[in-house]
Amino acid sequence: MSPAGFHEMWRDLLPVGRDATSGGYRRYAWTGADTDCRAWFRAQAEDRGLRYETDRNGNQWAWLGDPNGRDAVVTGSHLDSVPDGGAFDGPLGVVSAFAAVDGLLARGARPTRPVAVVNFGDEEGARFGLACVGSRLSAGRLTPEDARRLTDADGVTLATAMERAGHDPATIGPDPERLARIGAFVELHVEQGRALADTDHAVGVASAIWPHGRWRFDFHGEANHAGTTRLADRHDPMLTYANTVLAARKKARLAGALATFGKVGVEPNGVNAIPSLVRGWLDSRAADQDTLDRVVAEIRTAAEERGSRDGVRVEVTRESFTPVVEFDNALRDRLAGLLGGDRPEAVPVLPTGAGHDAGILSSELSSAMMYVRNPTGVSHSPAESADEDDCTAGVTALTEVLEGLACR
The missing domain is CATH 3.30.70.360 (Alpha-Beta Plaits)
Structure with missing residues (x-):
């Protein structure tokens, strides 16, 4: 995957849900902007010949290999935003995931395990007040009854919003069979802090998420x-x-x-x-x-x-x-080894106070996270940023991880 390919995808997604006044994003779950983001995701999957599907909870999947295969390697994040959020929180992980799949194929790598890109729905909880709804439902951490009763500021229930967007709320609920087919989930995310900003490292690995x-x-x-x-x-x-x-x-x-x-x-x-x-x-x-x-x-x-x-x-x-999340130590160390080569101990390992889908899923399957350097540390704001070179480094790192996990 060339840097130009990543940035072309990035520019294509950038205008969706952006408020002209604030410059921030209002990509709330099951709204028009969310529908446009979902359409973008589906188009990216179909353009690559990946097998596209939406699961019972509205999460989107794009598969390289058999979706019903075992021990799949999954990467991705989310496309929704907080009110007037930044461009990178969530979308960087999804765009980078498609770019990493492209890079994998460009190398001539042959995955021996299924590989998937995922967009988890309603991660930020900006509309209905509860974060990580899509992954919580899949992991059985949120009951369908409680989910359907969630309401937004206008009194619209999640069930009604789903119906209006064309998704049947009667289908939502735990998805243990799907999660059982996943051997590892790796989420790439912009760093929400400045731990990497004053280092020589564009990419770090997560250790834990604070309660x-x-x-x-x-x-x-x-x-x-x-x-x-x-x-x-x-x-x-x-x-x-x-x-x-x-x-x-x-x-x-x-x-x-x-x-x-x-x-x-x-x-x-x-x-x-x-x-x-x-x-x-x-x-x-x-x-x-x-x-x-x-x-x-x-x-x-x-x-x-x-x-x-x-x-x-x-x-x-x-x-x-959400209680404290300690990411799978073996997978974390594997990532550090793939990124650090002969010096895995040099790869920064960072805790975070921010919640993520990877944290929700960690109770059900082996999960890990990587962070791309954020020069200002600002997040959940239009000022959120990451340098182009660092984004490219993130894609390269994720490609290395996919190859290491799915092709060896």
């Missing part, structure tokens, strides 16, 4: 007139929410963890009205389970203590959680 989750904080106050209600008489949930945001930052900093309130809803959301309800979503991550549990508990306590002073009732609901 992480999302919690909804509901702050129930009392709606009233902003111009006539004395400050002493108010039960203002916005004050409690604001204090909780500050407390989250402090608790996370002291523990060496991460905590972010990045989404908020206000009712009745009027300029001249004291809110009756403020709803905020906490994303928190830490290097180990005990630290994460302690930080979230401390944030909750801070919210409840402030709420008692403000006359505001606080409810906390855990909406999703």
